[in-house]
Every structure is written in C-alpha cells, then in structure tokens.
Amino acid sequence: MFIIGLGTAVPPRRFAQRECWEALQGTALEAGLTSRSRAILEWVLCGENGIATRHLALDALTEAFEMTPDVLYARFVRHAPALASAAAGNALADAGCAAGEIDAVLISTCTGYLCPGLTSYVSEKLGLRPDVFALDLVGQGCGAALPNLRTAEAILAAGRAKKVLSVCVEICSAAFYLDNDPGVLVSACLFGDGAGAAVLTKESRPQRRNVEWKFAASQLAPAERDVLRFEQRGGMLRNILRPEVPQMAAGHAARLLASTLALAGVDRERVAGWVLHTGGRDVLNALRETMALSETEVRHSTAVLREFGNLSSPTVFFVLKAALQDKVSDGFWWMSAFGAGFSCHGALLQVTSV
DSSP states (O other): OEEEEEEEEOOSOEEEHHHHHHHHTTSHHHHTSOHHHHHHHHHHHHSOSSOOEEEOSOSSGGGGGOOOHHHHHHHHHHHHHHHHHHHHHHHHHHHTOOGGGOOEEEEEESSOOOSSOHHHHHHHHHTOOTTOEEEEEESOGGGTHHHHHHHHHHHHHTTSOSEEEEEEEEOGGGGOOOSSOHHHHHHHHHBOOEEEEEEEESSOOTTSOEEEEEEEEEEEOGGGGGGEEEEEETTEEEEEEOTTHHHHHHHHHHHHHHHHHHHHTOOGGGEEEEEEOOOOHHHHHHHHHHHTOOTTTTHHHHHHHHHHOBOSTTHHHHHHHHHHHTTOOSEEEEEEEEETTTEEEEEEEEEEOO
C-alpha cells in the first residue's frame, strides 16, 4: 500500500497557552477549583511544557468554559465534518485525485458521536460517489490512525477498492471537562483540534516521492485500560489520564518497535525517520529515553506538539507531513501511535525518492 496524498486541517483560531490561563481568571470554573488545581493549571499553561499554542474550534476562549452536554455536542456537529472534509480535500489535492475516484472512506474519531456517522457528512461535502464504501471507526483514542490505515490496507489487498480515503478528526474542545483531578486538569491543557487524511492505493504515484506501507503490528493491554480512557460523567466525556502513562506508553512503544523490526527482518540502524505520536512533553521525553532517540530524530513530533498540542488521532498525519516536507532521508521510517485500550500501534514505512 502506498500513501499518495496527505492533508491536514485545523480551526482558524490559534491560542497561546498563557492566553488560556488568563481567560480562566475570574470565571466560575476557576472559583470551583482548589488552590492546588489552580497551581497545576498555571504550571502547565504558563511553564515550559512543550506546547506553545493550540488551534481550538472556538471564536473566543470564553466559549471553552461553557461545559454542558448540548454545547459540546453542538461544537462537535459544527466542526468535525468541516475539519474532516477540509483535511480530506487537501489530501485529494495532494494526490492529484478526484473525489469520484475514491472507492472507500474510513473516518476515525473519539471526541463525539454522530449517527449517521461522519462519513455521511464528509461524503456529501466532498461529492464522493453514492456507492462509496463508508466506514465510521470510533473509540480508539489517540492511536486510531494506524488501525484506520491497516483497515484501508486490508480493503485494498482484498481487491475491494483501488483508492481509499483515510481520515482522523478530533474536536478535543468538544470533550473539555474541568474538575480537581490532576489528570483532567492536565488533559484540558494538552489537547487541540484538528484533522488529518491520506489517500491510499496499491500502486505508487509516478514522478514523486513514494511512501510505502510495508509492515504493521499492534499490541493491546486491556488490563491497563483504566490508565488512559474516556468516561461519561454528567452526560459529558471526561478524560482519565494517570501519571504512569508516559513510562507505560514508552515501554509498549519500544517493545512493539523491537518485535516488528524482528518480524520484518529490518535492523534498527536502518530506520532513518521517526513519525511518533507525541502525547505530551513527558510522553515524548519517555519515548526518547526508552527508545534511545535524539532530539533531532523526534524534532517533527516536537514541532507538531509545540504548535498544535496533542491533536489525538490526527497527530501522526501532521508529523508525517512535516517529515516529508523536511526531506528526511530515504529509507525505512517508523510510525507509531498509542492510546486508549491501552493500545499501541506501529508501522514500518519505506520512503523512496524518484
């Protein structure tokens, strides 16, 4: 399978982390927090924690404090189809592919629910064929991009499609929740809104750099499910984020890398590029330490985190796009993402120039 087109999209408004802290001051939400909770928010939003700005589907930051089920649902309904369609349209343009050529569309999200799903809205906005195979994938959290792409690989291998459109979209601002739990507080400071998309085929596109999906694997650890997940409280999504996530994620990611490279018969030294889901600064630092990576090797993940925050499932699309634009050396690249489940996914890509 080849990735012949990539596209990303974010809301137009970008907010600095300190702006978020300043907007919270004097609100009823702030008044309901303990002094310890306010100190945590100030430390994350005003300190050096790897994130400078985030794009949020808000016209003003005061909207972020309107936390009711109806307001959050309306935010998802308004922005998820639009961002998913924008990223998908950019991927089609990058691939030089018309909407009518798409045989299947797969869309992943975890920050909202629609029935019919996002594929209905995106198919309409893009003008996909009425007979397109449309599949909505939910509940996989930050790691959803790779299972989505593996599903596309299976559809292409089965001969059921010639071109597949893979999309991940998260309106994390439609899942904002605030209380005195440290994990909830940190989550509110990490996540941004965005969408990523790829056009996938069985054959490479001539006269351009090729990205071939060579080998993929996943690990699922249900016993660690409660370390990172969503729950419902008061009709709203509430993120559970435990302190052990960085080390746990790094351990799973390192083991998956080693086992996948062994199965593929590829030495670690041959990996020239790293496309890693960021999670946050502590997660990225844990990945670097456990997988013996340099700052240079994770620079694209670091840059995406700094500008956009944790975009959840679309993150690896942003990192892959940045690595390709930066002209990282040809060869094997490792893509990895992890999230709720606890799940960890990895894929070996082979990048070659014309």
